[in-house]
Amino acid sequence: MQSNTKGRKKIDINDYMVYIIFVVVLTIFAVWLGGTFFSMSNILNITRQAGATAVMAVGMVFVIGLGHIDLSIGSVVALSAMIIAMILRTTNNIILALAAGLALGAVVGAFNGFAVVKLKMPAFLVTLGVSSVIRGIAMWTTNTKAVPIVNKTFNHWFGAGDVGVVPVLFLWTILALALGYFVLEWTPFGKRTMATGGNYMASKYSGVKVELITFQVFIIMGVISALAGALYAGRMQTARWSYGDGVEMDVIAAVVLGGTSMAGGNGSIVGAVVGALLINMINNGLVIGGFNTAQQIIMKGIIIILAVALGSVKTKKRA
Amino acid sequence: MSDAYAISLEHIYKSFGSVEVLKDVNFHLVKGTVHALVGGNGAGKSTLMKILTGVYTCDSGKIVVDGNEVKIRNTKDAQKNGIKMIFQELSLSPTMTVMENIFLANESVKGIALNKKEMYRRTAELFEELHIHVKPTDKVKDLDVGVQQLVEIAKALSVEAKVLIMDEPTASLTEKETNTLFRIIEQLKEKGVSIVYISHRMKEIFRVCDKITVLKDGEIVQERNKEDFTLDSLIEVMLGGSVEKQMKYIPRKEPIGDEKILTVKNLKVGNRVDGVSFELRKGEILGLAGLMGSGRTETLEALFGLRKKEEGTEIQMDGRSVKLHTVSQAIQSGFALIPEDRRRQGLVLEHTLKENVVLPNFKSVMKGIRIDRNKVRAMTEEAIETLAIKTGSVEAGMLSLSGGNQQKAVIAKWLNTNPKILLMDEPTAGVDVMAKAEIIDIVRKYVAKGNSVIFVSSELSEMMAICDRILVYHAGKIKQEFEREKIESEEQLEYAIQH
Numbered sequence: 085m086q087s088n089t090k091g092r093k094k095i096d097i098n099d100y101m102v103y104i105i106f107v108v109v110l111t112i113f114a115v116w117l118g119g120t121f122f123s124m125s126n127i128l129n130i131t132r133q134a135g136a137t138a139v140m141a142v143g144m145v146f147v148i149g150l151g152h153i154d155l156s157i158g159s160v161v162a163l164s165a166m167i168i169a170m171i172l173r174t175t176n177n178i179i180l181a182l183a184a185g186l187a188l189g190a191v192v193g194a195f196n197g198f199a200v201v202k203l204k205m206p207a208f209l210v211t212l213g214v215s216s217v218i219r220g221i222a223m224w225t226t227n228t229k230a231v232p233i234v235n236k237t238f239n240h241w242f243g244a245g246d247v248g249v250v251p252v253l254f255l256w257t258i259l260a261l262a263l264g265y266f267v268l269e270w271t272p273f274g275k276r277t278m279a280t281g282g283n284y285m286a287s288k289y290s291g292v293k294v295e296l297i298t299f300q301v302f303i304i305m306g307v308i309s310a311l312a313g314a315l316y317a318g319r320m321q322t323a324r325w326s327y328g329d330g331v332e333m334d335v336i337a338a339v340v341l342g343g344t345s346m347a348g349g350n351g352s353i354v355g356a357v358v359g360a361l362l363i364n365m366i367n368n369g370l371v372i373g374g375f376n377t378a379q380q381i382i383m384k385g386i387i388i389i390l391a392v393a394l395g396s397v398k399t400k401k402r403a
Numbered sequence: 404m405s406d407a408y409a410i411s412l413e414h415i416y417k418s419f420g421s422v423e424v425l426k427d428v429n430f431h432l433v434k435g436t437v438h439a440l441v442g443g444n445g446a447g448k449s450t451l452m453k454i455l456t457g458v459y460t461c462d463s464g465k466i467v468v469d470g471n472e473v474k475i476r477n478t479k480d481a482q483k484n485g486i487k488m489i490f491q492e493l494s495l496s497p498t499m500t501v502m503e504n505i506f507l508a509n510e511s512v513k514g515i516a517l518n519k520k521e522m523y524r525r526t527a528e529l530f531e532e533l534h535i536h537v538k539p540t541d542k543v544k545d546l547d548v549g550v551q552q553l554v555e556i557a558k559a560l561s562v563e564a565k566v567l568i569m570d571e572p573t574a575s576l577t578e579k580e581t582n583t584l585f586r587i588i589e590q591l592k593e594k595g596v597s598i599v600y601i602s603h604r605m606k607e608i609f610r611v612c613d614k615i616t617v618l619k620d621g622e623i624v625q626e627r628n629k630e631d632f633t634l635d636s637l638i639e640v641m642l643g644g645s646v647e648k649q650m651k652y653i654p655r656k657e658p659i660g661d662e663k664i665l666t667v668k669n670l671k672v673g674n675r676v677d678g679v680s681f682e683l684r685k686g687e688i689l690g691l692a693g694l695m696g697s698g699r700t701e702t703l704e705a706l707f708g709l710r711k712k713e714e715g716t717e718i719q720m721d722g723r724s725v726k727l728h729t730v731s732q733a734i735q736s737g738f739a740l741i742p743e744d745r746r747r748q749g750l751v752l753e754h755t756l757k758e759n760v761v762l763p764n765f766k767s768v769m770k771g772i773r774i775d776r777n778k779v780r781a782m783t784e785e786a787i788e789t790l791a792i793k794t795g796s797v798e799a800g801m802l803s804l805s806g807g808n809q810q811k812a813v814i815a816k817w818l819n820t821n822p823k824i825l826l827m828d829e830p831t832a833g834v835d836v837m838a839k840a841e842i843i844d845i846v847r848k849y850v851a852k853g854n855s856v857i858f859v860s861s862e863l864s865e866m867m868a869i870c871d872r873i874l875v876y877h878a879g880k881i882k883q884e885f886e887r888e889k890i891e892s893e894e895q896l897e898y899a900i901q902h
Contacts, residue, residue, distance in 0.1 A: 270517050272510040275499070279507050282496035289458075289478060289494050290558075291508035349498030 102341045102355045105391050106362045113369035121372050128251055132319065134364035135253030136161070136312040137331060141338040141356040142264035143308035146274075146301045148339050151281040151348025152200065152207040154302065157309040157335060159218035160192050161328030164313030166222050169231035169323030178238050186310045192218060193306020197299035207302075215332075222325040231323045243318025253315060257357060260308075264353040277301060281348030334363050337388045363388070408467070409434045409566050409597035410455070410486070415464035417450055424450045425461070425621045432566065437588060437598045439608045439629075441641060442618035442835075448601050451618070452568050455599075456488045457481040469565075485565030489556055489572055495543045502526040502539035505558045529557050534583055547696055549576050556584065560591075567591065568599045571833055573607060577694045578900075585611055603835060604862075605634055617641055641836065652868050652887065653847070659686045659871060664855050665720055665824060667706075671713035675701040677879035683824065688846065688856045690866045692900055693876030699859045700743055702876075703826040706857075707740040708733040734763070737823035741813055741830050743859075749813040750801050757783045757797040759812055764819045786815035791841055807838025814845060825849060825856045831865060843869055863893045863900075875899045 114122040140157055147154045164185040171181035192214060199210040233239060245252040268274035280287040280294045288294045309328075317323045340346060341362065342355025366387050370380045410432040417425040425447050432438050440448045453459045455466070457475045466473055468484045475481050481488075495504045502522050511518045511525070526539035535553045543551060552572065559567060573581045588598060588611055600612055608615060609629060616626040617640050625640050632640075665683040670676055676698040683689050691699040704710045706718070708730045718725055720736055727733045733740075742748035750759050760783045761768055768778040783797040790811045794804055801809060810830060817825065827846070831839045846869055850856055860866050866873060867890065875883040875896075883899050890896055 266516070270519075271515060272508075272512065272517065275503050275506075275510065275517070276508060279496040279499050279503065282498035283494070286494035286496055287507060289488075289490065291479060291482060345498075349496065 099343050099352070099355075101391075101394060102343060102358050102362065105341070105394065106358055106365075109362060109365060109369070109387070113365070113373075117369065117372050121369055124249075126368070126372070128249070128254070130361065130365050130368050131254040131257065132251045133368060134361045135251070135257050135319070136315040136328075137334050137338060137364060138257040138357045138360035139260040139315065140305075140309055140312045140331070140335045141342070141360045142260040142353055143305040144335050144339045145264065145268065145342075145344050145351040145353055145356045146277055147207075147305050148336070148344050148346060149268075149278050149281045149348055149351035150298060150301050151284070152298070152301075153336070154196060154207065154211045154305050154309075155332050156192060156196060156211040156215040156218060157305065157312070158328035158331045159215045159222065160189050160306060160309035161313040161316055161331060162222040162323075162325050163218050163225075164188055164310035165317040165323035165327050166225050166231060166325060168314055168317055169233050170225065172233055172235050172238060173231060176235055178235065181238070182314060185314055186307050189306035189308070189310025189313075190303050191306070192309075193303035194299070196306065197302030200302065201295045201298050219325070219329075225325070228325055233317055233321050233323065239318050239321050241318070242314045243316075244321065253319065256315060257360075261353060261357045268351060268353055273297070273300075278349055278351060282350070335360070337392070338363055341388070341391055362391075407433055409469065411465075411467040412451070412455065413465040413467065415451065415454060416462045417447075417454060417459065418462055423621060425454075428464075428618075428621070428623055430616060430623070430626075432597050432599060433614070434597050435592055435595045436613040437592065437600050437611050439600045439602065439612035439615045440618060441602070441605075441608065441615060441637070446618040446835075447621040448618055449570065450621075452488065452570065452599065452601065455481065455566075456486055456568065482562070485563070486568070487559045487562060487564035487566070488568040488570070489559045490570060495551060495555060495558070497544035498542065500540050500542055501537055501546075501554055504543055504554065505529070505539075505561050507558075509562060525561070529561055533557055533560075533587055549580050549696070552576055553580055553583070556587070560587070564596060566597050566599070568601070570601045571603065572600075573602065573604060577696070579694075581607070603833070605637060608637075609634065638836065654888075655871070659684050663722070666718070666722075668717040668719075670702065670705060670716050670718070672698070672701045672705045672710050673713070675879055676705065679876075679879070679881055681874060681881065683855050683857065685855060686850050686853050687871050688850055688858055688869050690870030690873040691857060691859045691876055692863070692866060692873050692896060694900060697876040698879040699876050700828055703740060703828050703857060703859060706733065706824075707738055707826060709740075734820060734822075737821075738826060739817035739820055739822035739824070740826045741810075741817060741828060743828040743832070745806075745810055745813050750809060752801045754801060755797070756787075756792070756794055756799050756801060756804070756812055759801055760786050760816045760819065763816060767819070782819060783815075786812070786819070790815050790818075790845055805835075805838075807834040807841070810834055810838065810842065811845070814842065818845075818849065823854055825854065826859075827856060828859045829861065830858075831860065831862060839865065863896050867893055867896065 120126065144154065167188055168181045168185040171177070171184055175181070196207065196211055196214060199205045200207045239245070241252055243253060247255060276287065276292045276297055280292055280297055284294060313327065316327045338359030339356045342352050342359035344351040344356065366384055367380065370383050375383060408431045412428060412430040415425050415428040428451060430451065440451070442448050450459065454461045455475065457478045457480050460476055466475055473484055475484065496507065505526050506522050511521045523539045530537055533553070535550070535557060537546065537550060537554060543554065546554065553576070556572060572584060576584060591598065600608065602608055612629055614626070614628055615632055615637065617624045619641070662685040663682050664685045668680045670679045679698070679702060681689070691702065693699050701710055705712050706727060708727045718727060725736050727736065746752060751762070757779055761779050764782065765774065768775055768782060770778070780797055786792060787794060787797065792808050792811045792815065794808060801812065804812065814830070831842055834842065843865060846856055858866065858870055871887050873885045873887065873890070873896065874881050875885070885896070
């Protein structure tokens, strides 16, 4: 037999791009802003801000790896936060509140999955529409009024608290990372998800229940988004209908920066989490650097485009 | 008696819409034998096998497995009955590793986690047994097509199957890999596995099969033991007529002139083509023979601007140096490429015939700033006419055409660009004998107009039939050059390629 592998480099720089960019951006901010940025307290603060995005990025790796997208996650964050806050206000029962929030996420995810699998609708449009509906319901629940959360235990474990010096939100990130990594790399479910994204027909013919997998992945994404809603509510000790507005873009950017291809078939959990930290670090650095909100979002957009562009510069031609 | 059969298909009927694809088909597969299913594209072979594997269900008829009548409604049912198919199209997930593909949907687990060690070990063992040199952790997309095909076969074997269906399994295999496959088939037979073998390569069929069934237009026309057929009689039954004439070499009536249209000097492409030089004359058909991976495809792709040429390569057309860095430069210089993989590289399968034909030809169908639909229709109708594409309409979806007609559509699309040099990479792969002859005829007519062709093929008989000159590639270099008249037999050429 002649050569078995095509003449391609085995180590692909793109796989490591997010880590390189992370270090570069960190260094730039550290040099530019010094101690106000590069201090223990601020870095822990970044991990707090990144928590919800990172948790959702883990779920999104599966959705994008499967070759789909979910734009409804930001709205699920909002409605889940509202439901949790309202149930806490009336019953003060954390488990009941959380169960209701997560159930909402599961229902939304199940609807998305059903529309994609059974009605053969494109995920982009389904989740875009669902996003609007859910956001509207979140506004409607209290006529746009915010709902404060006074339950200390909830606020500690789902947001503001620390364990030792480590923010609880960072623990949630680590938990999501570990679980996501295990499921993706070490379980049949993870492998089947990526195989389906890589070649749908082949996986179907191999006996993978491709429709069921798609359905399940959307449900998981919904539940994870609802959990992220709890993390928003806990950190702010309040629920607002506007939570998570635009966060789907941060999450998708984090996942793609992290090395997951929009075409499906591969994915990196660690990359996605680092991507989420990177995006929140950019936000944080720009605030400390004194940029106003308008300038921040412009800069953030430019940095994301540059980062993704760097990541997708590939050898143009096969050698 | 029925127990002697691994599978019996009895009185199978199947229609798609108003088209009857299978008519009263009876097919019996004897245990532990290799049974060939032959017939032109569209004869119904694939449909019959898809019914057996649960991709389609038959309109009426009986499926008997091991003496028991069974219902096969989906692929799971087929697997439960021990029926496994190796598809013509690769059915691997390219982004996954070899071992992940082998164990897809059948993973080995320890508790809730994958048992990667076990999967690695069993994959390595399987490949050891089959003499395939691949690391279980290699990504499928990094493997050559031939190796991917072997992985595909190994995947089917990783599950204990009673009946194995192979659809053109050797299409992308080298001679050596083919021998590996045939040895595997022998091993399987000894284990009592029964095999349905679909192929267009008659020699292989005579080599490995015990029984041959000929399908034509959805009906079985003959079923006999291999010994009762000869190559000639089999081809005759299959075609019901004779296309022998076109597959024979026809010496040129007028000799090709000395006018050179293309001069390639010291062509280097990565580690695949290592300093190749040749000339192409006006009106000439130049064949590139060699094993898979010897650099033939890469030569064509480099000429067409798809691959980067290394420093020191020089390409001249009509005596002038040309740059072929991009596909559009190549097209402007008068090249056209009929690619190796028509499904992926040649066609937009989801589109209609018309849309495919017009794709590289928008310039000639414009009227001011808009597309002139009449011109598009006229161009497509002319293509259907001149290339004898069998289709109901110019609006026909590409997927509804048989392989041979799809390939003719690819040729039509490029002939409309009026190329001076047509690069053809395995243009007859997976195409039935009749369409093959037609394609060869198209090539002959094309060069008769003073155009030139570089022809890459693994089917020596067709190279012998049309090439004026044949270059034999070996490991990125030209090893030998033959004038067609000097080659006495296919065996002589085969010998040159193999040694």
